Amino acid sequence: MTPVGIGIIGCGNISAAYLKAARNFPVLDIRALADRRLEAAEARGAEFGIPAVSVEALLADPTIEIVLNLTIPAAHVEVGLQILAAGKHAYSEKPLGIDFADATRLTEEAKRRGLRLGSAPDTFLGGAHQAARAFLDQGHLGQPIGGSAFFLCPGHERWHPDPAFYYKAGGGPMLDMGPYYITDLVNLLGPVARVAGLSPEPRRQRTITSQPRNGELIDVEVPTHVAGALQFQNGAVVTMAMSFDVAGHKHLPLEVYGTDGSLIVPDPNHFGGDLSFLPKGGEWRSLAVEEPYADGNYRSLGLADMAAALRQGRPHRAHGDLALHVLEVMEAFGRSNETGRFVEIDTRPERPAPLAADPALSGL
Known part of the structure; x- marks a missing residue:
């Protein structure tokens, strides 16, 4: 399987966990790192041997197919929309957004453009x-x-x-x-x-x-x-x-x-x-737990599944509709508290398919 070019925007603490785990998945070819503070991208790039570039340069790179969005939660939707506007698939750290209405814009834009949207957490694939x-x-x-x-x-x-x-x-x-x-x-x-x-x-x-x-x-x-x-x-x-x-x-x-x-x-x-x-x-x-990915921290597994799905032409599991549903549920707690009533949930995502022992996700 041809590896998928990956770019990362956001080089804070969580980026190290993703970069370490990504080494387990040959389908991921991480080509560049970016951050609004270039020095943060340069420091992480030096640590992992990956080029640090500006956000604009990363989004313009034709070899990058998926951009991993590791910015702060309040920026997830804004940066996600920039990624989609650049014609690239987007995978976000959790939550998908901090406001259900804004995050809905993100899922709708991905569908309108025919691009994939994914989101952490991917621990359910463990x-x-x-x-x-x-x-x-x-x-x-x-x-x-x-x-x-x-x-x-x-x-x-x-x-x-x-x-x-x-x-x-x-x-x-x-x-x-x-x-x-x-x-x-x-x-x-x-x-x-x-x-x-x-x-x-x-x-x-x-x-x-x-x-x-x-x-x-x-x-x-x-x-x-x-x-x-x-x-x-x-x-x-x-x-x-x-x-x-x-x-x-x-x-x-x-x-x-x-x-x-x-x-x-x-x-x-x-x-x-x-x-x-x-x-x-x-x-x-x-x-007994016989399924793979139970013996370590595999934060990148959802991204790897999305990359493999892109090559295989199948749905990915940590998908945007699932993350939007989770955000609607979380927001509903506050709405219920304010109104004193049950809050009906409108989104109905597909339950993710079980994770088979897919060779495209191995290499351990």
Whole structure:
């Protein structure tokens, strides 16, 4: 398979993870890096041996077919539209955008131009989550009834060197961590039909305790504790809570319940982990994970699948309609909190196909 030329816009912390993981996928030929701060692109380029160029030069490069958008969430739609206008396929870091209406413009523009749009997270393609998907599809849980999804922590100002953006528009626990959980739940259960949510704002200011800004106050502009329920098209109801206000908890990240048993799914922010199954009337037992991409950090897997799909003429799995659906669901928590009503979800994406052991994605 002929490799696909890749350009990257945005050379912050997450770019290193993508560049390391991309080495596992021969279908990805990363040809150039760009950033609004050229020195950031040059530093990352020197680290990985990839040329650093201006954003304009990268978008004009005819050898680049897909552009990976690793800018900050607030810039995802604007940069995505620039990529599409240059006639290139776009793959975005999560979330697809910070506003559903704006992100809809992005998906519509991609379709209008006949270009592909993809988006993280791609952790649902990891071996552990694909094994969970296969187990569910084989009917071992019976009829899906519900589940639970929890990410609860005290906040990122404890460790992040510059945490203010987590508390501004585009931040908060739902947009930061929700994409991992909701995307994996759609992978497991299919699309969401409606949402009920509550989103209190306990604190208007927070104190940074990390270095180098220890002691500084930051304003909180977004809800930092979001809870509620998702009802899926198949009828299953999943309880969900995302928080930057909780000292600690004992909930497991993700569980799915059915008429015939319960399944513990690993942390959806990772590709691997342990699966456990409790059959009705039985005992908990571990499930073997034989699917690939469960033994490391493969952030680039969704991009590699999109590149292979481009060559093979098939749909890619981490697609824009899926990411738009997840964004609509996340936004619905706030709308439900404001109105005191269920919010019906209008988007109905195709459930991503299971990830087969595709030789185009191997090379490990």
